Amino acid sequence: MTDAVEPPKARRPNTRLEEVARAAGVSKSTVSRVINGEPYVSSKAREAVHQAITQLGYSPNQAARTLAGSRANCIALVVSEQGSRVLADPFFAGVLRGVNAELAGKRVQLVLMMSKEGDEQDLVNYLCGGHVDGVLVISLHGQDPLPRTLADAGLPTVVGGRPLGAGGVPYVDSDNFNGAMEAARYLVSLGRRRIATIAGPRDMAVGMDRLSGWKRGISQARMDADLVAYATDFTPESGAAAMADLLRREPALDAVFVGADIMALGALQTLHAHGKKVPDDVAVVGFDDLMIASTAVPPLTTIRQDVEQLGRTMTWRLMAELAGEENLPPFLLLPTSMVTRVSA
Amino acid sequence: MTDAVEPPKARRPNTRLEEVARAAGVSKSTVSRVINGEPYVSSKAREAVHQAITQLGYSPNQAARTLAGSRANCIALVVSEQGSRVLADPFFAGVLRGVNAELAGKRVQLVLMMSKEGDEQDLVNYLCGGHVDGVLVISLHGQDPLPRTLADAGLPTVVGGRPLGAGGVPYVDSDNFNGAMEAARYLVSLGRRRIATIAGPRDMAVGMDRLSGWKRGISQARMDADLVAYATDFTPESGAAAMADLLRREPALDAVFVGADIMALGALQTLHAHGKKVPDDVAVVGFDDLMIASTAVPPLTTIRQDVEQLGRTMTWRLMAELAGEENLPPFLLLPTSMVTRVSA
DNA sequence: CTGAAAGCGCTTACAG
DNA sequence: CTGAAAGCGCTTACAG
Numbered sequence: 001m002t003d004a005v006e007p008p009k010a011r012r013p014n015t016r017l018e019e020v021a022r023a024a025g026v027s028k029s030t031v032s033r034v035i036n037g038e039p040y041v042s043s044k045a046r047e048a049v050h051q052a053i054t055q056l057g058y059s060p061n062q063a064a065r066t067l068a069g070s071r072a073n074c075i076a077l078v079v080s081e082q083g084s085r086v087l088a089d090p091f092f093a094g095v096l097r098g099v100n101a102e103l104a105g106k107r108v109q110l111v112l113m114m115s116k117e118g119d120e121q122d123l124v125n126y127l128c129g130g131h132v133d134g135v136l137v138i139s140l141h142g143q144d145p146l147p148r149t150l151a152d153a154g155l156p157t158v159v160g161g162r163p164l165g166a167g168g169v170p171y172v173d174s175d176n177f178n179g180a181m182e183a184a185r186y187l188v189s190l191g192r193r194r195i196a197t198i199a200g201p202r203d204m205a206v207g208m209d210r211l212s213g214w215k216r217g218i219s220q221a222r223m224d225a226d227l228v229a230y231a232t233d234f235t236p237e238s239g240a241a242a243m244a245d246l247l248r249r250e251p252a253l254d255a256v257f258v259g260a261d262i263m264a265l266g267a268l269q270t271l272h273a274h275g276k277k278v279p280d281d282v283a284v285v286g287f288d289d290l291m292i293a294s295t296a297v298p299p300l301t302t303i304r305q306d307v308e309q310l311g312r313t314m315t316w317r318l319m320a321e322l323a324g325e326e327n328l329p330p331f332l333l334l335p336t337s338m339v340t341r342v343s344a
Numbered sequence: 345m346t347d348a349v350e351p352p353k354a355r356r357p358n359t360r361l362e363e364v365a366r367a368a369g370v371s372k373s374t375v376s377r378v379i380n381g382e383p384y385v386s387s388k389a390r391e392a393v394h395q396a397i398t399q400l401g402y403s404p405n406q407a408a409r410t411l412a413g414s415r416a417n418c419i420a421l422v423v424s425e426q427g428s429r430v431l432a433d434p435f436f437a438g439v440l441r442g443v444n445a446e447l448a449g450k451r452v453q454l455v456l457m458m459s460k461e462g463d464e465q466d467l468v469n470y471l472c473g474g475h476v477d478g479v480l481v482i483s484l485h486g487q488d489p490l491p492r493t494l495a496d497a498g499l500p501t502v503v504g505g506r507p508l509g510a511g512g513v514p515y516v517d518s519d520n521f522n523g524a525m526e527a528a529r530y531l532v533s534l535g536r537r538r539i540a541t542i543a544g545p546r547d548m549a550v551g552m553d554r555l556s557g558w559k560r561g562i563s564q565a566r567m568d569a570d571l572v573a574y575a576t577d578f579t580p581e582s583g584a585a586a587m588a589d590l591l592r593r594e595p596a597l598d599a600v601f602v603g604a605d606i607m608a609l610g611a612l613q614t615l616h617a618h619g620k621k622v623p624d625d626v627a628v629v630g631f632d633d634l635m636i637a638s639t640a641v642p643p644l645t646t647i648r649q650d651v652e653q654l655g656r657t658m659t660w661r662l663m664a665e666l667a668g669e670e671n672l673p674p675f676l677l678l679p680t681s682m683v684t685r686v687s688a
Numbered sequence: 689c690t691g692a693a694a695g696c697g698c699t700t701a702c703a704g
Numbered sequence: 705c706t707g708a709a710a711g712c713g714c715t716t717a718c719a720g
Contacts, residue, residue, distance in 0.1 A: 016713060027691045032715060040689055059473045063416070064713035066407035067696045077456075081444075089437040089635075096436075100425075100458045112421075112454050114444045125403045236639040265639040272641075291433075295580040295609040297616075297641040360697060371707045376699060384705055408697035411712045 015058045023052035035060060062109070074109045075318060076132040078123070078146070080139050081114045090290050091307055095138055095160060098311020106319070108133075115146065128153045134318045136160065142203040158318045160310055162205040162331075170321075172313045172332045174305035176209035176287075177216075179336030183257045183285040183303050184217025186338060192255035192283055196227035198242040198267060200234060200259045210259040210287060227253060231263050239263025243270035254282055255344065261286040261293045261302055268296060268343070283344035299341035309334055359402040367396035379404060406453070418453045419662060420476040422467070422490070424483050425458045434634050435651055439482055439504060442655020450663070452477075459490065472497045478662045480504065486547040502662045504654055506549040506675075514665075516658045516676045518649035520553035520631075521560070523680030527601045527629040527647050528561025530682060536599035536627055540571035542586040542611060544578060544603045551575075554603040554631060571597060575607050583607025587614035598626055599688070605630040605637045605646055612640060612687070627688035643685035653678055 017035075021028045026045050033041050034049040052058070066072045077099060079092065103110060111132065115123050127135055127150060134156035137147050143165030150157045151169045159171035187195050197214045200207025211228065218225040227250055229242035239258060243266065246253060258264035264286035268278060276282045278298055286293060289304035313332055320328055361379075365372045370389050377385050378393040396402070410416045421443060423436065447454060455476065459467050471479055471494060478500035481491050487509030494501045495513045503515035531539050541558045544551025555572065562569040571594055573586035583602060587610065590597060602608035608630035612622060620626045622642055630637060633648035657676055664672055 018713080028714080029691055029716085030689090033690090036715085042689060045689080057469060059469045061411070061473070061713050062475055063407045063410035064696090065715075067405070067411050067698085068713075068715040069696085070715085072407070074455075081441075090433050092437050092440075093433040096456070097425075097458075100456070104460065110456050112440070112444070112456050114441075116448065121401075122403075125401055129403045129405070131406055236635070262635075265636065269639060269641075291580070291606075292609065292636050295613060297613075362697080372698080373700085373707055374705090377706090380699085386705060389705080405697050408712090409699075411714085412697075412699040413712085414699085 015056045017058075017060065020049065020052045020056060020058050023056060024048040072131055072133050073107055074111060074132050075134045075136060075315075075322075076111050076113050076127060077136045077138070078113045078115055078127075080137075080141060080144065080146075081116050082141060090288075092139070094307030095311035095314070098308040098313075099136065099315045100311075101308070102312040102315035102319070108319075120146070124149055124153075128155055134158070134322050136314050136318060137163075138314075140164070140166075140204075156318060156321045158314045158321075160314050162209065164203070164205050168330070170317060170328070170330045172310055172317060172334070173205075173209075174307075174310060175333040175336055176206055176305075177213040179287060179303040179305065179338075180210040180213025180257065180259070181217040182213075182336070182338055183287070184214045185221070187255040187257065187283055187285060187344060188217070188221040188223065190255070190283055190344065193223070194227065194250060194253040195223065195255040195257065196229070196246045196250065196253045198239055198246070198256060198258045198263055199228055199230050200263070201232060202230060207259055214257050214259075231259075234260050234262050236262060236266030236269070239266030240270045241266075243267035244274075247271075247274055247276075255284070256282060257285045257287075259287050261288045261290045261296075261300060264300055264302070264343075265292070265296060268298075268300075272297075279342065279344050285344045289339050293339070294341065296343070298343050301341045301344040302339050303336045304339050305336050306334060359400045361402075361404065364393065364396045364400060364402050367400060368392040416475055416477050417451055418455060418476050419478045419480060419659075419666075420455050420457050420471060421480045421482070422457045422459055422471075424481075424485060424488065424490075425460050434632075436483070438651030439655035439658070442652040442657075443480065443659045444655075445652070446656040446659035446663070452663075464490070468493055468497075472499055478502070478666050480658050480662060481507075482658075484508070484510075484548075500662060500665045502658045502665075504658050506553065508547070508549050512674070514661060514672070514674045516654055516661060516678070517549075517553075518651075518654060519677040519680055520550055520649075521557040523631060523647040523649065524554040524557025524601065524603070525561040526557075526680070526682055527631070528558045529565070531599040531601065531627055531629060531688065532561070532565040532567065534599070534627055534688065537567075538571065538594060538597040539567065539599040539601065540573070540590045540594065540597045542583055542590070542600060542602045542607055543572055543574050544607070545576060546574060551603055558601050558603075575603075578604050578606050580606060580610035580613070583610030584614045585610070587611035588618075591615075591618055591620075599628070600626060601629045601631075603631050605632045605634045605640075605644060608644055608646070608687075609636070609640060612642075612644075616641075623686065623688050629688045633683050637683070638685065640687070642687050645685045645688040646683050647680045648683050649680050650678060 017031050021031045031049050034046050138160040140163050147157050147159050147166035147169040162173045199211040215225040229245045231238035231242045258267050286300045286302035289302045293300040293302050361375050365375045374389050375393050378390050482504040484507050491501050491503050491510035491513040506517045543555040559569040573589045575582035575586045602611050630644045630646035633646045637644040637646050
């Protein structure tokens with residue numbers, strides 16, 4: 001709700017720094033210093049300026065700041081459009097919420113760019129053109145060299161989700177490996193003997209890391225990690241097809257770890273269609289803990305990742321770098337946690 | 345994928361308009377005219393400039409353009425954070441996709457702002473401060489005066505979803521009324537006799553419009569439109585509770601129109617728990633056609649709205665206004681369509 | 689701790 | 705159809 005908010009009198013002829021200076025009885029330089037939080041300003045001057053700013057409802061012209069200064073006061077969030085939408089939607093909204101939360105209070109704008117196939121050069125030109133101070137990149141596919149390109153151009157860049165083709169570029173990710181391993185161990189602890197997995201597409205690290213974690217968990221229990229089906233994308237349909245494949249190969253399987261809730265939904269359908277009771281005949285564990293996990297039939301046991309925290313952490317990492325902090329951790333992994341419901 | 349994309353040689357010392365002018369053998373004014381697509385430029389000059397631009401990989405400094413010109417070349421998408429996240433997530437991602445699609449090729453940046461309770465004045469100051477040329481507003485709640493405030497300040501504004509407290513501000517919405525009416529008629533045509541509805545919260549037009557449509561459809565069939573339960577928010581839990589309430593009031597109900605798929609998921613759970621077979625005992629129709637509608641148990645018959653198209657249309661409407669087009673339609677309604685699956 | 693002045697890279701009347 | 709010049713509103717050395 002916006003209560004009693006008044007539109008500034010006029011639109012264009014805005015209050016300028018000069019008027020603030022006049023009202024505060026100081027020079028433009030001093031006002032500028034106060035605004036930018038620089039030291040070496042007498043507290044008397046500082047106070048006068050703050051008062052004038054509030055009184056006049058002054059809001060600095062960003063374009064002028066950018067042009068005159070070296071900073072753009074702006075970071076970009078780049079999302080690759082060819083990304084599987086399924087995975088992208090809740091993921092994307094969550095990340096965005098985190099980015100915004102972290103940016104709150106800072107005078108930094110967020111511009112959103114979707115990278116469409118074909119205009120990569122435009123995108124790179126724009127990003128490297130001084131319009132933004134840094135870049136956040138999410139939902140990368142395959143060996144996309146974008147992060148490497150940006151980093152090589154000297155633009156601070158942080159990737160969300162381990163990138164496959166960007167060795168050395170800082171990234172933040174959920175701990176997919178350990179989360180998946182926990183899922184596997186849990187199924188083992190339940191006494192399941194033939195445990196399968198549905199893995200995400202091979203061209204995304206998220207799929208591969210969850211697969212690796214599952215394998216490790218299964219192998220450590222001295223069981224065979226051979227029941228692997230790859231889904232072609234993060235959709236219920238793809239999950240359903242993979243499940244059918246697994247049942248064909250091993251009708252006696254009694255558990256499955258599905259590398260994404262959205263695929264698990266499809267897997268549940270297939271199991272139901274084959275007359276398999278969940279969890280009695282087959283235990284199912286998903287990953288992500290989407291909102292719909294709790295209304296799945298039966299409610300889905302899953303590994304929860306905190307997507308909003310992912311957005312926050314990416315932003316924190318980028319802003320810290322922009323602030324000149326040194327020896328920042330290049331890679332950050334966020335812990336996952338298991339949510340036990342009915343399916344396993 | 346970004347193949348063979350080269351980072352501009354240096355970051356700061358970018359190509360400037362002046363260099364393009366020199367390379368093309370014309371004045372800065374002429375280059376500016378070409379870039380801005382103004383008439384009165386000889387095709388010879390135009391061509392030379394285009395060539396120079398491509399050769400030098402020139403990308404205009406937006407800050408300078410904004411400062412010198414009157415346009416910001418930038419529009420804002422404002423999302424109110426207090427919005428029910430449930431409804432917001434897929435909705436938001438879809439709208440965003442549409443906005444971006446419509447903006448493709450245009451030299452207009454999209455900045456994202458989430459309005460947090462408490463900083464409305466900051467938000468309004470910023471938006472009205474000449475930083476953006478226009479505003480797109482979505483997921484408004486209650487009588488939020490934000491759109492009115494912006495419009496009164498002379499800032500072109502388009503709202504996504506009929507706003508309750510912004511009389512006269514242009515908006516784009518899905519045709520919730522007719523979609524819901526179609527759902528009601530369909531249930532009637534199935535021979536159902538006691539048809540209920542679960543409506544969204546009273547403070548959002550989307551909930552009220554769908555309720556109105558359902559009422560009209562039911563009344564026209566000369567049936568009682570009295571079985572209404574209001575959900576407190578767009579969540580499965582809220583839908584489940586509303587369904588339980590309806591069953592308590594009318595154990596013999598044989599159909600229910602749920603004003604959002606995400607609530608329908610909860611309603612299905614409640615029906616299942618009460619031993620009601622869907623669709624045999626109770627037919628269920630949802631609204632939205634989220635991806636998860638097809639994997640509901642049973643797969644959900646629903647009214648599909650095209651959220652991406654909503655984003656595109658909002659953007660088109662705003663850009664048309666910015667381009668100075670006159671007599672634009674103030675309100676635009678996008679058609680919905682029924683998707684028949686198993687639940688009804 | 690403070691101010692006068694130059695300059696960031698464009699657009700826009702103005703004059704031709 | 706084209707160019708020279710002023711100016712958009714800040715920041716940043718520089719001098720004090």
